[in-house]
Amino acid sequence: xxxxxxxxxxxxxxxxxxxxxxPAATARADFLAARFDAGLAWVHYPVGLGGLDAPRxxxxxxxxxxxxxxxxxxxPRRIGIGLGMAAPTLLDFGADEQKRRFLRPLWLGEEVWCQxxxxxxxxxxxAALATRAxxxxxxxxxxxxxxxxxxxxxxxxxxxxxxxxxxxxPKHRGITxxxxxxxxxGVEVRPLRQITGEAEFxxxxxxxxRIPDSRRLGPVGEGWKVARTTLMNERVSIGxxxxxxxxxxxxxxxxxxxERPELRTHDTHQRLLTLWVExxxxxxxxxxxxxxxxxxxxGPEGSGLKLAFARLNQxxxxxxxxxxxxxxxxxxxWSMRRPELVDxxxxxxxxxxxxxxxxxIEGGTSEVLLNIVAERVLGLPVEPRSDKDVAWKDLNR
Amino acid sequence: xxxxxxxxATPDLLYSxxxxxLRSAVRALLAxxxxxxxxxxxxxxxxxxxxxxxxxxxxxxxxxxLLVPERFGGQGASHREAAVVLEELGRSVAPxxxxxxxxxxxxxxxxxxxxxxxxxxxxxxxASGRRTAVLAVPFGTGPAGAAGATTSLEGAVxxxxxxxxxxVLLVPTDRGLYAVEASDPAVTVExxxxxxxxxxxxxxALAGAAGTLLAGPDASxxxxxxxxxxxxxxxxxEQLGLAEWCLTETVRHTRERHQFNRPLGSFxxxxxxxxxxxxxxxxxxxxxxxxxxxxxADRPDAPLAVAVAQAYCSGVAVHxxxxxxxxxxxxxxxxxxxxxxxxKRAKAxxxxxxxxxxxxxxxxxxxxxxxP
Numbered sequence: 170x171x172x173x174x175x176x177x178x179x180x181x182x183x184x185x186x187x188x189x190x191x192p193a194a195t196a197r198a199d200f201l202a203a204r205f206d207a208g209l210a211w212v213h214y215p216v217g218l219g220g221l222d223a224p225r226x227x228x229x230x231x232x233x234x235x236x237x238x239x240x241x242x243x244x245p246r247r248i249g250i251g252l253g254m255a256a257p258t259l260l261d262f263g264a265d266e267q268k269r270r271f272l273r274p275l276w277l278g279e280e281v282w283c284q285x286x287x288x289x290x291x292x293x294x295x296a297a298l299a300t301r302a303x304x305x306x307x308x309x310x311x312x313x314x315x316x317x318x319x320x321x322x323x324x325x326x327x328x329x330x331x332x333x334x335x336x337x338x339p340k341h342r343g344i345t346x347x348x349x350x351x352x353x354x355g356v357e358v359r360p361l362r363q364i365t366g367e368a369e370f371x372x373x374x375x376x377x378x379r380i381p382d383s384r385r386l387g388p389v390g391e392g393w394k395v396a397r398t399t400l401m402n403e404r405v406s407i408g409x410x411x412x413x414x415x416x417x418x419x420x421x422x423x424x425x426x427x428e429r430p431e432l433r434t435h436d437t438h439q440r441l442l443t444l445w446v447e448x449x450x451x452x453x454x455x456x457x458x459x460x461x462x463x464x465x466x467x468g469p470e471g472s473g474l475k476l477a478f479a480r481l482n483q484x485x486x487x488x489x490x491x492x493x494x495x496x497x498x499x500x501x502x503w504s505m506r507r508p509e510l511v512d513x514x515x516x517x518x519x520x521x522x523x524x525x526x527x528x529x530i531e532g533g534t535s536e537v538l539l540n541i542v543a544e545r546v547l548g549l550p551v552e553p554r555s556d557k558d559v560a561w562k563d564l565n566r
Numbered sequence: 567x568x569x570x571x572x573x574x575a576t577p578d579l580l581y582s583x584x585x586x587x588l589r590s591a592v593r594a595l596l597a598x599x600x601x602x603x604x605x606x607x608x609x610x611x612x613x614x615x616x617x618x619x620x621x622x623x624x625x626x627x628x629x630x631x632l633l634v635p636e637r638f639g640g641q642g643a644s645h646r647e648a649a650v651v652l653e654e655l656g657r658s659v660a661p662x663x664x665x666x667x668x669x670x671x672x673x674x675x676x677x678x679x680x681x682x683x684x685x686x687x688x689x690x691x692x693a694s695g696r697r698t699a700v701l702a703v704p705f706g707t708g709p710a711g712a713a714g715a716t717t718s719l720e721g722a723v724x725x726x727x728x729x730x731x732x733x734v735l736l737v738p739t740d741r742g743l744y745a746v747e748a749s750d751p752a753v754t755v756e757x758x759x760x761x762x763x764x765x766x767x768x769x770x771a772l773a774g775a776a777g778t779l780l781a782g783p784d785a786s787x788x789x790x791x792x793x794x795x796x797x798x799x800x801x802x803x804e805q806l807g808l809a810e811w812c813l814t815e816t817v818r819h820t821r822e823r824h825q826f827n828r829p830l831g832s833f834x835x836x837x838x839x840x841x842x843x844x845x846x847x848x849x850x851x852x853x854x855x856x857x858x859x860x861x862x863a864d865r866p867d868a869p870l871a872v873a874v875a876q877a878y879c880s881g882v883a884v885h886x887x888x889x890x891x892x893x894x895x896x897x898x899x900x901x902x903x904x905x906x907x908x909x910k911r912a913k914a915x916x917x918x919x920x921x922x923x924x925x926x927x928x929x930x931x932x933x934x935x936x937x938p
Contacts (some may be wrong), residue, residue, distance in 0.1 A: 432936070546841075553828070
């Protein structure tokens with residue numbers, strides 16, 4: 170019988186890993202591989218897939234031990250979509266063979282993932298998507314369509330993809346979920362330049378892309394259910410990160426206020442203080458959510474936090490541009506670049522102001538999130554729906 | 567996957583099982599003795615207070631002594647538990663001198679009553695609920711605004727919250743803090759017509775009253791500041807409870823009421839407003855718990871936690887009450903519906919112990935974000 174995996178056991182195993190593979194004397198890739206194989210990558214995952222079947226809260230024990238030993242990490246921001254969205258979906262819906270094939274290189278960062286969900290004609294109404302997957306006589310799927318807002322598509326090896334497999338069913342029921350090979354010759358990735366001048370995202374054109382049936386996740390026609398797991402994890406990963414006081418967008422403007430007394434006015438002072446208080450309260454709300462999760466009482470606050478941070482980021486960065494006065498008339502650099510990491514608080518105030526406009530759109534618009542709060546948290550009646558029992562092909566699109 | 571190390575001073579923002587049990591007891595009592603028609607009727611009587619409610623809350627449940635150590639006759643609990651009591655009092659807007667006597671006056675005496683003395687004797691009375699006391703300063707005085715109100719036990723103090731219910735007045739003077747019996751013939755308590763009928767106000771006139779000097783000027787000033795800090799911090803929990811009632815009732819009403827052949831609550835324009843309120847209530851809870859826990863642990867940043875909570879929760883309570891009236895439509899404008907009690911309480915509470923603006927000024931000072 171294997172020993173009970175509690176905090177002491179997790180700590181013991183972490184120290185054993187550190188003893189056998191001292192970070193200072195071990196190549197980063199080797200250390201990460203050893204960590205994965207020791208089940209210390211994500212302890213709540215199954216044994217053999219980087220985990221120990223242990224409670225999720227014990228990951229903190231591993232992370233604290235590794236941080237103290239200055240062990241390398243897997244650069245989670247670079248592979249955020251894989252870690253935050255693809256992995257939980259593979260875990261819940263993948264066949265054993267799929268989990269074995271994909272999870273290890275995903276966690277190690279050897280294979281970057283992207284997400285092929287949104288389309289030009291399917292944004293908030295994602296389930297109306299039009300990308301078609303048709304099954305050929307050999308059993309493979311042939312995919313045609315266009316996806317958009319795909320971060321990391323230009324560096325990704327794999328994509329999670331949802332496509333329509335039955336246009337005769339109502340929209341939620343005719344969707345199937347796939348793992349798409351981004352090196353397929355039918356995949357074309359074009360940068361999508363955005364209002365900051367940069368192209369964090371891409372458009373992805375799919376033309377006759379061949380996907381073997383073994384890369385389908387979940388049953389045919391159940392893709393919407395699978396996608397909901399992905400999307401739930403997306404909101405958690407956007408709204409749930411820990412922050413010190415002044416750790417977010419309020420930090421730069423507070424520093425500017427302290428360092429540049431010549432910029433201060435009474436009006437901006439009042440607005441700064443109001444936003445400072447709101448930012449601090451949002452930080453505390455996030456902290457409270459984390460404490461609830463740690464004791465196994467997850468609350469619905471996650472969707473609310475994303476709403477709060479979107480509005481605050483926009484208002485705070487807007488104030489900052491104004492506070493800067495003549496300097497606020499300038500912009501750092503409009504040149505078209507393809508940053509590998511999304512950075513909400515990096516660069517100059519003008520960039521922060523423009524980039525934060527996306528915060529209330531990406532990962533569910535604030536309007537849709539308010540609907541979700543109203544219906545799922547407050548139990549208010551749903552809007553009358555005219556698309557529920559209509560075949561997708563008959564919808565007004 | 568590396569999580570940042572958790573600072574040791576991270577506040578506990580949740581509720582313990584004991585706190586939830588206390589909440590249940592207080593809520594059951596208030597449901598029993600202070601439903602909306604009872605409260606509305608009480609506000610139109612000579613005194614809105616229900617002595618049996620106070621006895622049950624203060625003595626039977628022991629809420630009056632939560633902040634007071636057991637050796638002084640209290641429960642030896644903390645601001646965290648008192649905050650839960652205030653959430654429930656905010657939810658019911660029942661008139662009860664809890665915030666003024668069991669929090670502000672009690673906290674002021676606790677700061678003075680580290681050892682034996684008159685303050686300690688009075689603490690035992692307050693903790694048992696046998697007597698109540700108020701700090702004789704205008705109800706709008708915040709932690710930063712406390713100063714000697716009178717030069718001696720002569721003079722007037724305007725707009726003191728719940729003075730009419732108090733047995734003892736704690737009067738700050740230039741010579742220190744005095745305890746004065748409200749029944750002293752030299753004391754006049756003149757009731758005012760308050761915006762919030764559930765929390766009466768009165769002017770005090772002192773004409774050479776006899777008092778017991780509890781402490782000298784420096785110790786008194788610190789104690790008054792401390793009392794008002796606790797009052798402001800825990801008022802946030804009352805505002806949270808009030809806002810939560812307003813949201814819950816508004817959701818209930820808009821789910822039930824039909825217009826245009828649909829429940830009102832199915833219209834997106836209204837749903838978004840209620841969802842926004844929910845977000846504010848959730849945020850207010852984090853801010854209020856942070857203030858209560860910081861006061862309970864006597865953390866150095868308690869003044870900032872209180873200022874943040876008051877600057878935020880005041881507005882949330884007012885917003886929730888205003889939305890409650892508006893989304894109830896015509897019925898929300900009537901005397902018979904309790905929404906107006908919540909609006910009046912919320913608006914008055916946004917001035918009590920300092921306005922949101924004055925607390926933002928405190929934030930400015932505490933975070934080195936100075937005015938131009």
